[in-house]
Amino acid sequence: MGRVPCCDKNGLKKGPWTPEEDQKLIDYIQKHGHGTWRTLPKNAGLARCGKSCRLRWANYLRPDIKRGRFSFEEEETIIQLHSVLGNKWSAVAAHLPGRTDNEIKNYWNTHIKKRLLRSGIDPVTHRPRLDLLNLSSLLNTVLFNQPARLDALRLLDIKPQLNTHELLRIAINLMHQKQNLFKHNQVQESQPNYYQTISQQLPSSLLYNPAQFINASPWQYNEVNSFNLSENLMAANSKASNGNMEQPMSSLLYEASNGEFSCEQNLYNNLDTKLSRPVPSMTSNNSSTTINNSKEDEKDSYCSNLFDFHIPDLLDTNEFI
DNA sequence: AAAAGCCACAACCGCCTCCAG
């Protein structure tokens, strides 16, 4: 024996509500209150299930609902509450006046979750993603303790685990750090420990959370990047490139680390206009080798190849000591 | 210009909890 349905579904309408139905529901509740939802549809002249009416009222028609985009403060509140309450959307909604549980749930699934993942944070545990921990400890070592060259090789080893956007982000962040090193050594040549200086410049939240450091976009700490790239650095890198590197990407990285792009997606989208001579990538396909003309594949291939060239150079900080 | 793909969000489904009888 199955559970008795909440209402007789025969002849009841489903799907999107019409303006006329909305008006009937509003008029009825304003006049009588909602009372018992089970009997409301009949009394209000609606061919809807009571549950459907309750949901429509609670999530859409209630007069105290705040419409429009979530503010930055609201978003931060949701993340904080979610880290404590988990997927208890109604409990989260109780702390955000005018927002419904359904709205918060949708916003979480379509925006916040993706943003946290991009930032290397597990949206369930609110901790750095396990699959990035090796990388974070590696970069932490590179920047603050150990000889760089060895770690550059290790970074290239784990490169296959990274997608194009992660490669770009890492490259840009390393370029940004390199600029900071150079800037510091220009200004205070007597400083004995420039790693320490970097750590003084970076926001503490990034310092103590290496995964966030790797995944933070360079434009997140623009406040520590108030200088323009020195001609000397440009010249040094040009010399280091020795004619083997793809200069278009090199200049792209400079622009990116100087805040020319609002996000790595923007940078990625600009690749095709920045690359001076796009070349189709070659892909092997069992019996035959074909030229892959897809623009995205082309860009991915470029990013991958250029990452191989630039990462060892970017991690080699010796020239600034 | 048309088709395909993607995304955001309203709405539904089914399980769970509460509580009156």
Added chain:
DNA sequence: GCTGGAGGCGGTTGTGGCTTT
């Protein structure tokens, strides 16, 4: 204490609009 109905809740789906190809 038990039962069943009503409401609450979280997960999932359907759909319309926008973007990309």
